[in-house]
Amino acid sequence: MGRVSLPEARRQTRLDPYRELYARRTVGLKASAVRSLFAVANQPQVVSLAGGMPNIVDLPLDLVADSAQRLIRDRGPQVLQYNNAQGEERLRQQICQVMAVEQIQADPDDVVLACGSQQALDLLTRTFVEPGDVVLAEGPSYVGALNTFQAYQAQVVHVAIDQYGLIPEALRQAVLACRSAGRKVKFCYTIPNFSNPSGATQTVKRRQGVLAVAREVGLLLVEDNPYGLLCLDWAPRPALRSLEAEQVVYLGSFSKTLAPGLRIGWALAPHAIKEKLLLAQEAATLCPPVFSQFLISDYLEQWDWLGQIEVFRQMYRLRRAALLEGLAEHMPPGVSWTKPGGGFFVWLTLPRGLDSQAMLAQALTNRVAYVPGTGFYADGLGSRNIRLSFCFPPPDRIREGARRLGEVIRDALGVAQTFGLTAPDGGGLDGGGPDTGGPGGGVPDPISPDPSGPNPISPDTISPDTGDPNPTDQDTTDQELP
Numbered sequence: 001m002g003r004v005s006l007p008e009a010r011r012q013t014r015l016d017p018y019r020e021l022y023a024r025r026t027v028g029l030k031a032s033a034v035r036s037l038f039a040v041a042n043q044p045q046v047v048s049l050a051g052g053m054p055n056i057v058d059l060p061l062d063l064v065a066d067s068a069q070r071l072i073r074d075r076g077p078q079v080l081q082y083n084n085a086q087g088e089e090r091l092r093q094q095i096c097q098v099m100a101v102e103q104i105q106a107d108p109d110d111v112v113l114a115c116g117s118q119q120a121l122d123l124l125t126r127t128f129v130e131p132g133d134v135v136l137a138e139g140p141s142y143v144g145a146l147n148t149f150q151a152y153q154a155q156v157v158h159v160a161i162d163q164y165g166l167i168p169e170a171l172r173q174a175v176l177a178c179r180s181a182g183r184k185v186k187f188c189y190t191i192p193n194f195s196n197p198s199g200a201t202q203t204v205k206r207r208q209g210v211l212a213v214a215r216e217v218g219l220l221l222v223e224d225n226p227y228g229l230l231c232l233d234w235a236p237r238p239a240l241r242s243l244e245a246e247q248v249v250y251l252g253s254f255s256k257t258l259a260p261g262l263r264i265g266w267a268l269a270p271h272a273i274k275e276k277l278l279l280a281q282e283a284a285t286l287c288p289p290v291f292s293q294f295l296i297s298d299y300l301e302q303w304d305w306l307g308q309i310e311v312f313r314q315m316y317r318l319r320r321a322a323l324l325e326g327l328a329e330h331m332p333p334g335v336s337w338t339k340p341g342g343g344f345f346v347w348l349t350l351p352r353g354l355d356s357q358a359m360l361a362q363a364l365t366n367r368v369a370y371v372p373g374t375g376f377y378a379d380g381l382g383s384r385n386i387r388l389s390f391c392f393p394p395p396d397r398i399r400e401g402a403r404r405l406g407e408v409i410r411d412a413l414g415v416a417q418t419f420g421l422t423a424p425d426g427g428g429l430d431g432g433g434p435d436t437g438g439p440g441g442g443v444p445d446p447i448s449p450d451p452s453g454p455n456p457i458s459p460d461t462i463s464p465d466t467g468d469p470n471p472t473d474q475d476t477t478d479q480e481l482p
């Protein structure tokens with residue numbers, strides 16, 4: 001490729017010579033907080049509670065290897081060839097069986113395969129979003145989704161959550177406020193099960209509440225559900241899509257229940273939207289990875305994939321217990337955290353006066369890595385939050401990570417107390433008492449969130465003390481579920 005010729009003076013400034021050529025939508029795109037941590041966090045002496053990598057050592061790798069070999073040997077010209085943009089029909093049928101576990105009844109023709117659910121989200125966003133349009137998302141929400149929305153110049157407006165996930169009334173108010181400010185709300189992105197990063201799960205009653213609001217105000221919901229089958233304390237809950245077919249686009253993935261490297265996810269969409277997604281997929285990739293599709297199809301055919309998910313669950317149960325026990329043992333007073341019923345993540349809240357981003361360097365020096373909370377908000381909130389993942393390191397390493405993190409937080413608290421930045425008793429202000437005035441149970445200002453405001457998930461709504469994954473005081477439907 002020929003080099004762009006540049007005046008010597010400009011070259012010497014070492015500025016990016018292509019700076020003025022980039023599309024406006026690339027301005028402000030940041031490297032993922034997780035990615036920039038990887039180099040340090042992957043050093044063997046560091047306990048990484050940062051990355052959300054699924055633990056696939058328990059997969060039947062011999063079976064997958066045999067299958068790969070057989071497919072290439074017997075059907076090479078087909079499985080290594082281009083295919084159609086929608087994806088192999090047999091796999092789409094099997095995906096409908098996978099979704100049936102969460103009570104979804106779907107036609108394989110409404111499924112569009114993608115390079116992971118991440119790409120399905122990208123296709124959907126490019127299909128719907130014009131610069132300046134509003135996308136609603138839980139606060140906090142998955143950083144990869146926020147990056148996608150930002151890449152298409154959406155304005156992300158966060159909707160408050162509590163331990164049951166999205167708060168229907170907050171959703172309603174957010175939509176109405178955006179519309180009365182003349183903004184177009186394109187959809188609401190939600191992770192109903194074991195959210196990344198909060199760990200929150202919507203109860204059945206909460207799902208019905210969210211859908212009732214969506215119907216009332218005419219809102220499209222995007223249900224992102226990579227963790228739904230990794231439930232550790234109860235049976236899989238009915239997907240939003242199982243309760244409403246016309247106003248929900250469902251995103252699924254094999255990344256957490258099989259292998260992320262195969263890069264196969266999917267969208268299940270109402271017919272008209274599916275047609276648009278297909279066009280977008282044709283333009284984006286021609287077809288999603290064909291060999292991966294055949295390999296997954298063969299795996300689902302040959303293997304007891306539901307039994308395998310139970311094996312994963314058992315493995316993650318041990319890891320979750322290690323993290324929760326480690327936190328209970330080592331966190332100083334004033335720190336609170338969520339107790340997820342599944343998935344990979346725990347969301348920790350520091351006492352007022354501490355800043356998780358500022359504390360990270362010290363944590364890495366103390367050989368423990370986490371992801372600071374600000375990456376999970378589009379509006380600067382989250383400075384007192386930390387996302388911890390329990391999916392990857394073995395349990396004893398997770399416990400050790402919690403111990404190291406406890407030391408770092410204690411030290412930071414000591415410094416903060418010396419300078420009068422937090423309560424002398426170790427931050428009881430936030431950790432112990434209600435976060436009054438916050439939007440935890442109320443309604444955020446959808447257009448101009450206050451970056452100095454309290455965290456939407458307050459320590460008050462998610463208590464480190466109860467540990468009850470299915471609290472019944474507000475959402476009795478939970479009692480129906482094992």
Ligand SMILES: Cc1ncc(COP(=O)(O)O)c(C=O)c1O
Pocket residue numbers: 052115116117118119142144191196224226252253254255260264265
């Ligand atoms: C909530 C959520 N959605 C989507 C994805 C992307 O998954 P995939 O590998 O299917 O692209 C992730 C990955 O961690 C995630 O946590």
